[in-house]
Amino acid sequence: MGQVLRRPVSIFSASPKAATATALSQFLRNAKQKYLADIRADPPRGNEWVVVMGNEAGDLDSLASSIAYAFCLSTYHNLKAVPLIQIDREDLHLRAENLYALIAAGIDDPSSLLLLLNDVVEDYGKPTEKQYPFPSSKFGLVDHNCLGGRYSYLNPAMVITILDHHTDEKQHMMANPRIVEPAGSCASHVAHQFPMVPTTGGGKVLIPQELATLLLSAIFIDTDGLKPGKKALDVDYFAVLKLLPVSSLAEGLTPGELPKPNKGEISTEDERKINEIRVLQDLTKALEREKDDVSKLNASELLRRDAKVYNLDVQLSSKSVKIKAGLSTVPRPLKDNWAANDQLLKASIDWMKKQDLSVFGVLTSFRDDKDKHKREMAWFVRSDDDEESSGVDVDKLAKKLFDGLEASKELELEEHKIKIDTHGEKGLRVKVYKQNNAKASRKVIAPVMMKILEGDKEKKSVPMGNGVQAGPSM
Numbered sequence: 499m500g501q502v503l504r505r506p507v508s509i510f511s512a513s514p515k516a517a518t519a520t521a522l523s524q525f526l527r528n529a530k531q532k533y534l535a536d537i538r539a540d541p542p543r544g545n546e547w548v549v550v551m552g553n554e555a556g557d558l559d560s561l562a563s564s565i566a567y568a569f570c571l572s573t574y575h576n577l578k579a580v581p582l583i584q585i586d587r588e589d590l591h592l593r594a595e596n597l598y599a600l601i602a603a604g605i606d607d608p609s610s611l612l613l614l615l616n617d618v619v620e621d622y623g624k625p626t627e628k629q630y631p632f633p634s635s636k637f638g639l640v641d642h643n644c645l646g647g648r649y650s651y652l653n654p655a656m657v658i659t660i661l662d663h664h665t666d667e668k669q670h671m672m673a674n675p676r677i678v679e680p681a682g683s684c685a686s687h688v689a690h691q692f693p694m695v696p697t698t699g700g701g702k703v704l705i706p707q708e709l710a711t712l713l714l715s716a717i718f719i720d721t722d723g724l725k726p727g728k729k730a731l732d733v734d735y736f737a738v739l740k741l742l743p744v745s746s747l748a749e750g751l752t753p754g755e756l757p758k759p760n761k762g763e764i765s766t767e768d769e770r771k772i773n774e775i776r777v778l779q780d781l782t783k784a785l786e787r788e789k790d791d792v793s794k795l796n797a798s799e800l801l802r803r804d805a806k807v808y809n810l811d812v813q814l815s816s817k818s819v820k821i822k823a824g825l826s827t828v829p830r831p832l833k834d835n836w837a838a839n840d841q842l843l844k845a846s847i848d849w850m851k852k853q854d855l856s857v858f859g860v861l862t863s864f865r866d867d868k869d870k871h872k873r874e875m876a877w878f879v880r881s882d883d884d885e886e887s888s889g890v891d892v893d894k895l896a897k898k899l900f901d902g903l904e905a906s907k908e909l910e911l912e913e914h915k916i917k918i919d920t921h922g923e924k925g926l927r928v929k930v931y932k933q934n935n936a937k938a939s940r941k942v943i944a945p946v947m948m949k950i951l952e953g954d955k956e957k958k959s960v961p962m963g964n965g966v967q968a969g970p971s972m
Contacts, residue, residue, distance in 0.1 A: 520707075522604060523708075525569050525572065529572065530612070537633040547634050548577050548634075548658060549580060550568040550637070550638040551584055556584055557596075558593070559641050559684050559716045559719075563641050563687075563688045564583065566713050567579075567640050567659075568581035569581075579638070581612070582618065583612050584615060586615050595785045595786075599712055599785065602708075603715075638657070641664070642662055645669070647809055659676070661688055662684055663682075665945050682720050682724075683716055685713045685720070686736075689737035689740055690733070690740075707745060707746050710741040713741055717737060717738060718781055725773055726766065726773055739757075743756070789829075802826075808822065809821075810822070810823055810948060811952055814895060821895075823857035825859045825943065825947070827863060830862060832862055832876060832916050832930065857877070857878070857951070859877050859878075861875055862875070875903075875933055876918060876928065878928050879895050880927075892925050893927070903947075906950075908938055909946060910933065913932075
């Protein structure tokens with residue numbers, strides 16, 4: 499049984515209501531229990547289910563989107579759907595903002611209610627993902643658009659639906675719906691999949707109150723509270739206008755506080771009004787405070803907290819080599835204690851060995867003493883002791899990566915005065931940079947890295963399944 503979390507003291511004028519037996523918590527409990535019972539009693543039954551999952555970083559957008567979309571598919575499309583959160587149970591505490599949002603949505607015991615990697619893949623964390631086939635073959639992807647290798651190994655995997663806002667990797671082109679379009683938050687795309695019912699003066703989205711609150715939490719934190727002229731797009735503003743009236747925040751709204759866009763377009767004035775909604779600002783500040791408090795996490799936890807892994811085909815001289823690359827974002831500068839005394843070096847080497855990474859980038863994002871947004875990068879390139887068996891020439895790979903990064907106009911890098919001493923570690927190359935373009939997040943850095951290492955090759959499209967009927971959009 500997982501630890502029951504204490505509900506935090508709410509800063510909302512109308513705090514989210516306790517929801518111990520809500521439609522959402524009941525759905526999560528039933529879906530997890532029935533799915534695990536099926537795959538344990540008769541493994542082929544796993545193929546009757548659609549496993550809906552976000553990306554492996556496990557941020558609030560992935561968490562909320564996977565839960566909400568699985569609920570939508572199950573409730574309105576009559577599919578057996580279960581959300582899978584791609585993190586281990588022991589890593590749930592690494593994202594305090596996730597726990598805060600879950601509690602606000604009535605999920606006080608996430609380790610028991612959520613289907614986590616530990617529940618399905620008992621040997622997760624070994625150097626190779628190729629251990630045994632995943633027990634289900636149908637997938638719905640949210641907040642990413644390419645199925646990871648562990649799910650397709652010896653498995654006739656079908657991606658039947660995709661909702662995402664990242665760069666399109668051109669995979670699973672037969673998924674339906676396949677929405678890979680810009681948005682501040684993937685949760686906005688998910689919100690528009692829920693059906694609407696006509697009401698006097700408009701329409702109302704059919705979604706449980708606590709689930710609407712969870713999606714709003716993801717949208718708020720991903721768009722900095724829908725600040726005008728920043729990350730939020732029309733798709734995000736319209737999602738918020740749909741969700742707020744049916745969420746637990748609705749009681750805190752004043753009459754006329756929600757704008758009514760003219761002709762289905764969000765004006766600059768509409769953006770300003772939405773951003774100034776008090777309950778929106780309060781929840782955003784609470785989530786950001788939780789997210790920024792990482793003072794108790796060590797180097798290993800900080801690297802695991804927000805990590806993604808990419809499978810790449812790298813051309814080294816005349817030879818093509820398959821490698822794995824990882825990127826972790828850390829909201830603290832490299833000068834802080836978490837990285838000192840070889841802590842970052844040791845944690846990075848351990849993580850690379852655990853995930854079988856040849857390339858690993860640590861991407862810091864923080865505000866300096868003058869409240870200016872700054873970014874840094876520490877890059878590690880390593881090969882196994884037996885370079886012939888790994889096929890990776892560490893010097894060639896490091897040169898290809900570092901030369902490409904330094905030439906990137908998108909990143910605007912300069913060598914950092916902070917150095918990382920490898921202490922003669924065999925097969926390891928390290929470089930540290932200041933990133934002068936602080937606007938370039940991992941969404942920009944990942945495609946830059948992939949283009950440097952893989953070139954401009956076109957990824958092949960793989961037809962995957964018949965999909966589900968798309969929900970209505972606004």
